[in-house]
Amino acid sequence: MKLNIQNETSRLRAVILGTAESNGPTPKPEECYDPKSLEHVLAGTYPKEEDMIKEMEAVAAVLKKYDVTVYRPKVLENYNQIFARDISFVIEDKIIIANILPDRKREVEATEYVWINVDKSNRIILPDDCHVEGGDVMPWNDYIFMGTYTGEDYSEYITARTNKQAVDAIQKLFPHKKVKSFELRKSNTDPRENALHLDCCFQPVGKDKAIIHKNGFLIEEEYQWLVDYFGKENIFEITKDEMYDMYSNIFSISENVVISERNFTRLNNWLRANGFTVEEVPYAEIAKQEGLLRCSTMPLIRD
Numbered sequence: 128m129k130l131n132i133q134n135e136t137s138r139l140r141a142v143i144l145g146t147a148e149s150n151g152p153t154p155k156p157e158e159c160y161d162p163k164s165l166e167h168v169l170a171g172t173y174p175k176e177e178d179m180i181k182e183m184e185a186v187a188a189v190l191k192k193y194d195v196t197v198y199r200p201k202v203l204e205n206y207n208q209i210f211a212r213d214i215s216f217v218i219e220d221k222i223i224i225a226n227i228l229p230d231r232k233r234e235v236e237a238t239e240y241v242w243i244n245v246d247k248s249n250r251i252i253l254p255d256d257c258h259v260e261g262g263d264v265m266p267w268n269d270y271i272f273m274g275t276y277t278g279e280d281y282s283e284y285i286t287a288r289t290n291k292q293a294v295d296a297i298q299k300l301f302p303h304k305k306v307k308s309f310e311l312r313k314s315n316t317d318p319r320e321n322a323l324h325l326d327c328c329f330q331p332v333g334k335d336k337a338i339i340h341k342n343g344f345l346i347e348e349e350y351q352w353l354v355d356y357f358g359k360e361n362i363f364e365i366t367k368d369e370m371y372d373m374y375s376n377i378f379s380i381s382e383n384v385v386i387s388e389r390n391f392t393r394l395n396n397w398l399r400a401n402g403f404t405v406e407e408v409p410y411a412e413i414a415k416q417e418g419l420l421r422c423s424t425m426p427l428i429r430d
Contacts, residue, residue, distance in 0.1 A: 128244040130427055132217040134267050135331050136379040137429040141196040143211045143238055144187055145423040147179035147413070151205035160285055163318035163371070163417035174412035179209065185408040186378075186386060186420065192406075193380050198427075200237035208234055210418045211425040212326075213288075215242065216261030218271060218301060222427075223251045225260050226293075241427070251300065259293035262324025262422055263311075266304075267331055271297060273308045274325025276345075284313045286321050307352075310345040318417060319371045326421045329353060330375045333382050336361045336401065338394070340370040363397050376419035380406070386420050 128141075153173045159165040167173040190197050200208045214234045215224050222242045224235055242250060253259065263274035273294050276287040291308075298306040311328065314321040320342075322328040328343020337357045341364070344350035354362055365374045374394050377387040387395050389407035398405050410419055 128241075128427070130217050130220045130222060130245060130249065132219065132266055132426055132429055134429070135265055136333060136382045138381040139190075139193070139195050139379070139426055139429050141198070141426070141428040142190060143198045143200070143215075143241060143425040143427065144183065144190065145209040145211040146199050146202055147176055147183050147209055148202045149204050150176045150179060150207055150209070161318070161323055161417040162286070162314060162316050162321055163415060165316075166318060167415045172415065174415050178412040182408065182410050182413050183209070183423065186410070186423070189386055189406045189408060190380070193384065195380065196428075198238070198241045200234070201240065203233055203237055206233060207416075208237055209413060209416065210262075210422045211238065212261035212422045214238070214261070215425060216264050217425070217427055218264070218266045218297075218304075221249045221251050221300070223253065223259075223264075223297075223300075226253055226255065226258050238425075253293065253296050256290075257293040257296045258288060258290045259297075260288040260324060261425060262326045262418075263289035264297070265325060265329075265331070269305055271301060271304050271306045272325060272329075273297065273306060274311045274322065274329075275308045276311055276313050278313075283315075285315055286313045286323050288324060309349045309353075312343055312345050319367050321417075322370070323417050324422070326376050327373065327417070328370055328375055330377065330421065331357070332377070332379060332385060332398070333401070333403065336363070338363045338365060338375040338377070340365045340367070340375060342367060343370060363394060365394070369394070373414045373417075373419035376421045378420035378424050388414070388419065 265272040311322040322343035
């Protein structure tokens with residue numbers, strides 16, 4: 128398999144879409160990896176497996192409508208395998224196997240049948256001291272945008288997923304690219320003050336537009352860099368509540384087709400006003416786990 132990912136929005140040809148089958152029981156509070164899941168566990172509103180399966184199948188149907196080849200993980204019994212982007216990601220012709228939370232190692236094995244067909248020299252496993260998840264990594268033509276957290280209290284945040292060592296390692300792997308990292312706001316307890324990944328507060332769409340939430344960034348100059356890079360007129364600013372609902376975590380099939388949650392009325396209207404075709408799907412149950420459409424898809428090939 129010849130991988131090719133240069134950016135977030137070129138025409139998609141092949142993708143891994145996670146699965147909600149045999150998702151396992153509702154986690155105990157102490158088993159939650161993020162504050163939003165914890166909030167729903169405590170409130171008794173954690174999503175049901177059958178609802179999440181329906182939501183993911185709606186996405187699969189849209190992808191098939193656009194002739195995208197869709198791979199699914201091998202189903203592991205009683206195991207959460209929804210967020211395919213966490214465990215691996217593709218830049219150019221290389222697949223990078225993420226160093227994720229140790230409890231999630233088996234998720235990687237469930238998609239091995241796909242990337243085992245990639246030339247061995249293009250299968251990259253980063254050193255153990257590099258922590259990274261795909262939600263923090265965004266190829267954007269000459270750039271690779273990365274979300275990170277470099278505070279001395281990094282180890283205290285279960286929500287800090289990508290460290291400086293990973294940023295440095297990615298720069299070394301792609302010396303011809305400009306790796307631009309952004310310090311993200313982290314909270315173990317308040318989902319409205321937590322940008323779990325870069326794609327929880329920012330994402331490019333189309334050729335020159337972006338969705339962004341200012342408070343997701345710890346350093347205002349870094350947020351401002353993105354606004355200046357894309358141009359204020361091309362930016363859709365989302366509120367704290369919209370970030371919480373995961374507005375920036377939609378998914379591009381091409382430069383003019385996006386999959387979005389059907390309740391994102393303000394965003395979807397803006398996208399249509401800017402010439403996008405918006406394929407609306409129900410995804411509000413999956414959103415309760417602090418992940419949405421980008422998190423549950425892992426592109427392999429784009430034009």
